[in-house]
Amino acid sequence: MLQENAIIEINRQVAPGIYYLRLESPGIFSRSHPGQFIHINLGTTYDPLLRRPMSIFNAEEDRISVLYQVVGRGTEILSRFNPGASLDIIGPLGRGFEIKEKSRHFLLGGGIGSAPLVYLAHQLHRENRKAIFFLGMRTEEFLFLKEFLPSDLEFYFSQENSPAGHPRLITDLLAPHLESPEKTALYCCGPEGMYRQIGRLCGGKNHFSIQVSIDRRMGCGVGTCLGCAVKVKNPPREEPEIVRACVEGPVFPWGEVFANEL
Amino acid sequence: MNSKLKTKIGSLQLNNPLLTASGTYGNGKEFSSFLDLHSWGGLVTKGLTLDSRTGNSGIRIVETPAGILNSIGLQNPGIEYFLREEIPFLEKLEIPVIANIAGRRIRDYEELARRLDPVPAVSALEVNVSCPNVREGGLAFGTNPALIYEITSRLRVITDKPLIIKLTPNVTDVGAIALQAEKAGADAVSLINTLLGMEIDIEQKKPLLGNVVGGLSGPAVRPVALRMIYQVYRQISIPIIGMGGITRGEDAVAFILAGARAVALGTVNFVNPRAPLEIREYILKYMERHNFSSLNSMVGLAHQEREA
Numbered sequence: 001m002l003q004e005n006a007i008i009e010i011n012r013q014v015a016p017g018i019y020y021l022r023l024e025s026p027g028i029f030s031r032s033h034p035g036q037f038i039h040i041n042l043g044t045t046y047d048p049l050l051r052r053p054m055s056i057f058n059a060e061e062d063r064i065s066v067l068y069q070v071v072g073r074g075t076e077i078l079s080r081f082n083p084g085a086s087l088d089i090i091g092p093l094g095r096g097f098e099i100k101e102k103s104r105h106f107l108l109g110g111g112i113g114s115a116p117l118v119y120l121a122h123q124l125h126r127e128n129r130k131a132i133f134f135l136g137m138r139t140e141e142f143l144f145l146k147e148f149l150p151s152d153l154e155f156y157f158s159q160e161n162s163p164a165g166h167p168r169l170i171t172d173l174l175a176p177h178l179e180s181p182e183k184t185a186l187y188c189c190g191p192e193g194m195y196r197q198i199g200r201l202c203g204g205k206n207h208f209s210i211q212v213s214i215d216r217r218m219g220c221g222v223g224t225c226l227g228c229a230v231k232v233k234n235p236p237r238e239e240p241e242i243v244r245a246c247v248e249g250p251v252f253p254w255g256e257v258f259a260n261e262l
Numbered sequence: 263m264n265s266k267l268k269t270k271i272g273s274l275q276l277n278n279p280l281l282t283a284s285g286t287y288g289n290g291k292e293f294s295s296f297l298d299l300h301s302w303g304g305l306v307t308k309g310l311t312l313d314s315r316t317g318n319s320g321i322r323i324v325e326t327p328a329g330i331l332n333s334i335g336l337q338n339p340g341i342e343y344f345l346r347e348e349i350p351f352l353e354k355l356e357i358p359v360i361a362n363i364a365g366r367r368i369r370d371y372e373e374l375a376r377r378l379d380p381v382p383a384v385s386a387l388e389v390n391v392s393c394p395n396v397r398e399g400g401l402a403f404g405t406n407p408a409l410i411y412e413i414t415s416r417l418r419v420i421t422d423k424p425l426i427i428k429l430t431p432n433v434t435d436v437g438a439i440a441l442q443a444e445k446a447g448a449d450a451v452s453l454i455n456t457l458l459g460m461e462i463d464i465e466q467k468k469p470l471l472g473n474v475v476g477g478l479s480g481p482a483v484r485p486v487a488l489r490m491i492y493q494v495y496r497q498i499s500i501p502i503i504g505m506g507g508i509t510r511g512e513d514a515v516a517f518i519l520a521g522a523r524a525v526a527l528g529t530v531n532f533v534n535p536r537a538p539l540e541i542r543e544y545i546l547k548y549m550e551r552h553n554f555s556s557l558n559s560m561v562g563l564a565h566q567e568r569e570a
């Protein structure tokens with residue numbers, strides 16, 4: 001983990017309200033792993049005050065990138081930075097995805113949550129592992145993601161506004177692939193409702209190993225403010241434990257967070 | 263290191279006036295990759311309770327204009343764990359470590375003081391009588407002058423370590439409370455803890471924080487903190503540790519001029535981990551510019567008679 005003044009190379013809108021930001025950040029680049037995030041200082045003023053956490057969208061050749069959606073003041077301010085300017089960032093933070101020794105790797109992204117999975121897809125590709133990308137979205141707003149993925153990656157998408165008979169939810173895409181008894185690792189990032197549905201489909205079957213990235217409002221991002229608490233259960237311990245999304249997470253085994261829902 | 267910045271809180275010697283604010287710095291480890299922890303004058307630990315606490319549920323931190331509201335609820339692993347797992351790291355530090363303690367009953371504070379008194383790595387105790395995030399306690403002590411007297415005098419009997427009483431701003435007359443701490447034998451007071459506040463999610467039509475209310479900190483509270491330090495300085499003669507919204511060197515200087523002999527940095531660490539380095543540099547430059555040879559000669563200068 002380090003603090004770096006990263007030069008902005010690209011900060012451009014790639015779809016309505018969605019921006020691709022690429023930074024020259026050799027220190028963070030060389031230490032980062034899919035599923036980790038950076039904490040971005042928005043500038044010199046203290047309003048808005050806090051840094052903004054953003055997953056690492058990709059990392060190559062001394063560069064890291066971020067894909068962000070403008071949802072409020074902070075992300076709006078971020079969208080106005082020009083190439084050449086520098087951003088004070090801290091990273092890489094948190095514990096990312098653990099690449100499992102399984103014969104198949106499923107990447108399941110819900111909307112903007114797909115961001116860290118793009119980095120993971122490239123990593124799996126570099127390691128010659130068999131992967132499939134499943135993208136769930138409301139309309140077609142995230143279809144552009146395909147351009148950022150390895151070109152030969154198997155890719156499926158669902159749209160909530162699809163006509164009857166077409167996949168509407170990510171679980172509609174996933175279900176047909178679950179019939180095989182092959183050992184499969186699932187890496188998920190999206191809303192918690194999506195994790196519950198995925199859990200209902202696969203939970204409890206031991207040939208699936210599921211990891212989920214948990215989103216919490218964050219303060220410091222380095223583990224001291226205890227703002228981003230996540231309740232986890234780690235058998236054989238009886239009592240649930242409170243851990244930090246920014247240090248022990250953001251990626252957790254599905255069961256640790258949702259086990260009591262099985 | 264520059265000896266011009268040395269300051270004293272009771273018998274506690276600090277190489278510079280900058281302390282970490284309790285609960286914002288863990289026990290230091292997390293920040294050691296950004297700076298040398300010895301850049302601080304001293305390190306104040308996360309609030310400790312007798313038993314472990316899991317803290318509040320629901321949303322615990324919300325950004326507000328130039329500030330944050332938190333309702334962590336004193337999550338900590340308890341004194342036992344602290345002594346076993348954290349002290350080995352802290353005792354290697356060559357700067358004073360101040361243990362911040364909190365409890366529900368006076369007995370809890372007494373027990374905590376008894377456990378910490380013999381620990382060489384702990385140089386002083388900061389007594390949090392003012393946490394707004396714990397339903398049962400804290401604040402109730404902090405707002406009642408008689409209880410402040412009681413708790414301070416009971417702890418005074420237990421330990422000779424410097425005793426710092428941390429005051430809440432959620433009262434009408436903070437000076438009256440500080441006075442009781444002084445009378446009962448406290449070595450110093452620290453202020454301010456967070457200001458009670460809340461935020462409402464207008465779409466859900468309900469309070470945003472899981473705990474409904476939380477403590478406000480950050481630049482938004484700075485003028486309130488400064489006023490309280492100024493006020494308390496006129497009423498007591500023991501040292502004041504000032505905090506609340508300090509982000510820049512200018513802020514720290516203002517707190518010292520208002521009467522603080524040391525200052526603590528809290529929320530700013532979340533944004534700028536290098537803040538203590540920048541602030542220390544600024545204070546030195548300021549002292550040079552205004553011909554101050556010691557930090558002590560700056561303390562309380564804003565109280566000089568105003569010229570007509």
Ligand SMILES: Cc1cc2nc3c(=O)[nH]c(=O)nc-3n(C[C@H](O)[C@H](O)[C@H](O)COP(=O)(O)OP(=O)(O)OC[C@H]3O[C@@H](n4cnc5c(N)ncnc54)[C@H](O)[C@@H]3O)c2cc1C
Pocket residue numbers: 037048052053054055056066067068069070071072073074075076112115116214215216217218250325
């Ligand atoms: C580990 C982590 C990784 C993330 N990665 C990405 C990413 O790759 N791309 C991306 O676009 N976003 C990501 N986010 C979310 C992103 O940090 C927030 O959208 C951003 O901080 C909002 O800032 P703002 O000032 O624009 O919005 P604000 O004005 O702060 O808030 C706008 C709205 O978003 C809500 N909100 C704010 N923060 C969060 C949060 N952490 N979780 C849920 N709701 C929130 C607010 O309540 C409000 O309704 C990530 C969050 C975390 C914790």
Ligand SMILES: Cc1cc2nc3c(=O)[nH]c(=O)nc-3n(C[C@H](O)[C@H](O)[C@H](O)COP(=O)(O)O)c2cc1C
Pocket residue numbers: 225226283284285286308309310332334336362390393428454455456478479480481483505506507508526527528529530
């Ligand atoms: C997340 C958080 C946790 C805190 N925890 C404690 C605590 O455990 N004990 C305590 O005495 N004060 C605690 N405080 C209060 C700070 O020590 C400090 O008094 C206050 O935040 C004002 O300073 P600041 O504006 O520089 O943050 C906490 C503050 C924050 C923001």
